[in-house]
Amino acid sequence: MSVEDLVFAMLAAGAVTLAMRAVVRMLGAAWGLDRGDGEER
Amino acid sequence: MNSAALGQVLVFASLVLTAVVAGLAIVGAVRGDGRQVRAAGFGMRALAWLGAASSLVLLHAIITHDFSIQYVAHYSDSTLPLLYLITTFWGGEKGALAFWVLSLSVLGGVLAWTRRKDPSSYTGWLLATTALALLFFDILMVFASNPFETFLASGGPADGSGLNPLLQNPLMAVHPPPQLLGFIAYTIPFAYAMAAMASGKLDGSWVVDARRWSLFAWVMLTAGLVVGELWSYLELGWGGYWGWDPVENAALLPWLTGTAMLHTFSVEYRTGLLRRWNVFLAFLTFFLTIFATFLTRSQLIQSLHSFTGSVLTPFFLWYQVVLIVAAAGLILYRWKDLKPAGRIESFLSREALVVAAVLLLLMAVFVVVWGTLLPKFSESPAVLAVVDQALAAIASLTGQVHVPLTGAVNVGPEWFNKAVGPIGIAVLALTALGPVFALRQAPGDVARGTAWRTLAVGAGLAVVIAAALVLARGAGLSTASGMPFAAACSLYLRSLSWAGVYGLLAVTFAMQVLGVASLDWVRSVRARRSAKGESVRAAAGVLFRENPRRYGGHLVHIGVALTFLGYAGAAGKLVKKDAVLAPLEETTLGGRALRFLGTKDRWEPAGGYAALEAFFLVYPKGRPIDAVVVDSVRAALPDASSVEGGEPPFVTVRFASESAAQGFLVTTSARATLAPSLALSGVDRGRREVRLVPRRPEVLRVLPESFKRLAQAANGVVESAGKDRMTLRVGGRGDPTMTVAATDDSAFDALLAGWQAGDESPILAARAVGNQPTVVEVVPAGAGLLMSPEVRHYLKSENPTTEVEIEPGLLSDLYLAATPAQGAGEVNLTAMDHPMMSSLWLGAVIALLAGAALIAPVRRRRETVRKDEPGVAAVTRPAGPPGSGGRHER
Numbered sequence: 007m008s009v010e011d012l013v014f015a016m017l018a019a020g021a022v023t024l025a026m027r028a029v030v031r032m033l034g035a036a037w038g039l040d041r042g043d044g045e046e047r
Numbered sequence: 048m049n050s051a052a053l054g055q056v057l058v059f060a061s062l063v064l065t066a067v068v069a070g071l072a073i074v075g076a077v078r079g080d081g082r083q084v085r086a087a088g089f090g091m092r093a094l095a096w097l098g099a100a101s102s103l104v105l106l107h108a109i110i111t112h113d114f115s116i117q118y119v120a121h122y123s124d125s126t127l128p129l130l131y132l133i134t135t136f137w138g139g140e141k142g143a144l145a146f147w148v149l150s151l152s153v154l155g156g157v158l159a160w161t162r163r164k165d166p167s168s169y170t171g172w173l174l175a176t177t178a179l180a181l182l183f184f185d186i187l188m189v190f191a192s193n194p195f196e197t198f199l200a201s202g203g204p205a206d207g208s209g210l211n212p213l214l215q216n217p218l219m220a221v222h223p224p225p226q227l228l229g230f231i232a233y234t235i236p237f238a239y240a241m242a243a244m245a246s247g248k249l250d251g252s253w254v255v256d257a258r259r260w261s262l263f264a265w266v267m268l269t270a271g272l273v274v275g276e277l278w279s280y281l282e283l284g285w286g287g288y289w290g291w292d293p294v295e296n297a298a299l300l301p302w303l304t305g306t307a308m309l310h311t312f313s314v315e316y317r318t319g320l321l322r323r324w325n326v327f328l329a330f331l332t333f334f335l336t337i338f339a340t341f342l343t344r345s346q347l348i349q350s351l352h353s354f355t356g357s358v359l360t361p362f363f364l365w366y367q368v369v370l371i372v373a374a375a376g377l378i379l380y381r382w383k384d385l386k387p388a389g390r391i392e393s394f395l396s397r398e399a400l401v402v403a404a405v406l407l408l409l410m411a412v413f414v415v416v417w418g419t420l421l422p423k424f425s426e427s428p429a430v431l432a433v434v435d436q437a438l439a440a441i442a443s444l445t446g447q448v449h450v451p452l453t454g455a456v457n458v459g460p461e462w463f464n465k466a467v468g469p470i471g472i473a474v475l476a477l478t479a480l481g482p483v484f485a486l487r488q489a490p491g492d493v494a495r496g497t498a499w500r501t502l503a504v505g506a507g508l509a510v511v512i513a514a515a516l517v518l519a520r521g522a523g524l525s526t527a528s529g530m531p532f533a534a535a536c537s538l539y540l541r542s543l544s545w546a547g548v549y550g551l552l553a554v555t556f557a558m559q560v561l562g563v564a565s566l567d568w569v570r571s572v573r574a575r576r577s578a579k580g581e582s583v584r585a586a587a588g589v590l591f592r593e594n595p596r597r598y599g600g601h602l603v604h605i606g607v608a609l610t611f612l613g614y615a616g617a618a619g620k621l622v623k624k625d626a627v628l629a630p631l632e633e634t635t636l637g638g639r640a641l642r643f644l645g646t647k648d649r650w651e652p653a654g655g656y657a658a659l660e661a662f663f664l665v666y667p668k669g670r671p672i673d674a675v676v677v678d679s680v681r682a683a684l685p686d687a688s689s690v691e692g693g694e695p696p697f698v699t700v701r702f703a704s705e706s707a708a709q710g711f712l713v714t715t716s717a718r719a720t721l722a723p724s725l726a727l728s729g730v731d732r733g734r735r736e737v738r739l740v741p742r743r744p745e746v747l748r749v750l751p752e753s754f755k756r757l758a759q760a761a762n763g764v765v766e767s768a769g770k771d772r773m774t775l776r777v778g779g780r781g782d783p784t785m786t787v788a789a790t791d792d793s794a795f796d797a798l799l800a801g802w803q804a805g806d807e808s809p810i811l812a813a814r815a816v817g818n819q820p821t822v823v824e825v826v827p828a829g830a831g832l833l834m835s836p837e838v839r840h841y842l843k844s845e846n847p848t849t850e851v852e853i854e855p856g857l858l859s860d861l862y863l864a865a866t867p868a869q870g871a872g873e874v875n876l877t878a879m880d881h882p883m884m885s886s887l888w889l890g891a892v893i894a895l896l897a898g899a900a901l902i903a904p905v906r907r908r909r910e911t912v913r914k915d916e917p918g919v920a921a922v923t924r925p926a927g928p929p930g931s932g933g934r935h936e937r
Contacts, residue, residue, distance in 0.1 A: 008111075010111060011107070014104075018100045018107075022096070025096035026093075027093075028096060029089070029093045031089040032090040034086075035082060035088075036071065037082070
């Protein structure tokens with residue numbers, strides 16, 4: 007694995023992780039569990 | 048998992064998630080359920096990250112040369128430098144589509160984030176529209192034009208086909224992203240308009256929300272267009288920057304409506320007028336970005352941007368139909384609710400001028416669409432017959448003779464310049480007038496206001512400038528021809544071509560725009576200075592921060608006016624010269640002389656191309672050579688018996704004997720024309736022979752005919768040696784060697800000296816003088832400006848590219864492009880004196896910077912603005928837009 011591979015793998019993994027986090031929050035919000043961040047509750 | 052499979056998974060996941068987001072947003076918006084809208088917002092943010100992930104995978108595949116992926120194999124190769132590998136991302140259709148999906152996902156994510164505190168129906172429809180727009184491109188990417196598609200039978204070729212050489216230019220690397228981003232960002236204002244109409248939130252707040260997005264899109268699109276112009280100017284070698292090519296036209300269309308939209312937004316924001324215009328323009332601008340993409344990607348129109356046949360055409364066609372039906376339906380449904388908050392009361396109010404400018408811009412859109420599509424449509428005999436009848440009717444009305452059309456109509460740049468030019472000039476005139484008149488002005492207000500004074504000063508300035516231009520040209524003509532001054536002025540005016548008239552008008556109105564905008568700035572800064580004692584810089588800064596729309600708008604207008612000066616220069620005063628030149632021949636351009644010195648080959652291993660450079664010396668016509676330059680030749684030639692300035696750019700050198708003169712001639716020619724390209728591979732002192740081989744055999748691989756040029760150059764050296772003193776033998780087929788044999792030792796030594804002389808000599812070229820065997824004329828380096836346009840031949844492409852050389856100047860650019868000609872050592876030179884180019888680029892930079900500064904968040908405005916505050920006196924302040932709850936800047 008070259009340096010390029012490593013850098014890209016880390017960046018892509020980070021992006022996918024954040025995407026999955028947002029998907030989880032999407033599901034939570036749809037069922038009224040997640041009331042969003044930084045908003046008036 | 049390999050890159051291709053990972054990429055496929057990610058784009059498919061995006062597709063599914065986009066559909067889910069669209070569904071959630073629609074359900075949430077219809078039900079008015081904040082939970083679903085909020086969920087759709089999170090989904091949008093997830094899409095942004097997924098888009099980033101799949102783009103990273105594609106970029107990685109390109110950078111690591113994964114040729115198992117078709118897209119990578121077709122648009123890159125292993126020799127491309129990093130910059131062009133990154134360019135490959137958007138260099139082909141599939142990649143451009145991936146870029147579209149990435150950008151729209153990220154913009155959608157940002158949009159969702161900015162709306163995170165408002166899970167209303169309005170936000171629901173906003174996200175739904177954005178997600179549906181994204182869904183279309185997702186579907187295209189997954190099913191029709193997938194960038195991660197691999198080769199079915201094999202693991203792909205060993206190396207890729209490389210990137211189109213025209214795109215291998217730093218400007219081309221920069222051009223597509225802002226251009227595409229500009230297109231893509233217009234989705235958001237459109238989504239806001241649709242959301243406002245679908246949710247019924249028609250209080251004008253959508254205009255406030257969408258304003259910054261539309262500014263962002265405008266700045267990006269403008270940057271894309273300007274960089275495209277710059278690329279065209281520097282790379283294409285035809286001497287212009289805008290050729291009315293279908294793709295350029297396509298990109299211009301949303302820019303025209305987007306520019307109109309910025310102004311109608313501003314009017315609605317402050318007066319509640321033009322509401323129907325705003326939803327219409329938001330739709331039209333977005334529609335035109337899709338139409339432009341359709342035009343570019345389909346093979347409907349043959350174009351400079353000749354992409355290969357695309358499978359996307361039917362998709363785009365249907366998408367456009369759906370868009371028109373949906374938008375038209377919604378606008379009609381809300382037609383009554385979109386009633387403006389009043390009516391325009393005076394033709395001399397700013398809103399009336401904005402409407403006039405919008406109508407003109409729409410007219411320009413129509414003209415450009417007409418001119419772009421007409422060649423295609425008139426291929427059909429039925430359309431041709433209709434056009435022919437219309438032209439015949441016009442001809443009979445105007446009393447002209449009608450020549451029946453025989454084949455498809457072809458409209459060129461001149462047609463566009465003629466048709467769009469006056470519209471542009473009229474818009475420019477309105478640009479000068481607009482800021483002078485206040486919003487919501489009643490007819491009586493105009494007479495009382497300061498508008499007339501500003502206008503009078505501006506108009507006076509414009510008339511003075513126009514008169515000065517005419518008088519200056521008249522004076523020039525009068526001194527050149529000896530005719531009386533008045534007659535010369537009148538002759539100049541009568542001889543103006545249509546382009547000249549346009550140019551004159553454009554300069555006049557551009558000056559007026561500059562005058563009005565600068566005057567307002569200067570007056571306001573002075574008022575602040577006297578009222579508050581601030582420095583000029585501080586006062587200007589406060590003005591910009593306090594009222595960015597007005598003062599930033601002025602800056603953008605100043606930029607646009609400067610750009611128009613550039614266009615006007617090209618329309619009115621461009622001087623172009625085409626010439627075929629043999630070595631040491633001269634041509635003239637305006638007051639300059641251009642002397643062709645010769646060509647040289649160069650091999651660029653990093654770029655994978657061979658370049659043929661043509662060298663020109665540029666100097667003022669008729670001015671004698673500087674004594675310093677003559678002295679430098681004298682110092683370099685201690686053996687010469689006399690050195691004196693001759694006909695520029697030559698310096699005449701006398702030698703004591705004929706053989707000394709000839710020896711010098713042989714050495715100089717060998718050093719200047721042979722040594723850079725040919726190496727000594729063998730020296731036989733006994734037979735007085737040298738064997739020469741090309742220094743860079745790679746050049747011959749790309750450009751086999753360059754050997755012929757070298758042989759011609761060698762022949763020139765042999766002839767310069769004098770009668771029978773040297774002979775040249777050129778190797779046969781497949782043998783790239785030359786042998787030069789001398790008959791006496793002095794000629795042989797002179798030849799060898801050419802390789803020993805090195806590069807330090809101040810002499811660029813030398814020639815014999817016909818009947819004076821002891822005299823040689825030399826071209827010294829300091830006699831002028833050395834310019835070297837070139838032609839590049841790439842290993843992996845059959846089409847050579849021209850690299851022009853430009854000597855930029857404040858008032859005009861000298862532009863040279865050269866290609867090899869048929870005759871021995873000859874080149875075709877295209878030389879141009881491009882006036883006011885610096886103004887064009889400077890204006891673009893000012894407009895872009897000012898536009899970008901307007902996007903940046905500004906400090907909240909104070910809720911009340913005192914009427915007597917300096918800098919706001921000329922504008923009557925209306926109440927804030929209905930329902931916007933205050934006038935703060937967003």
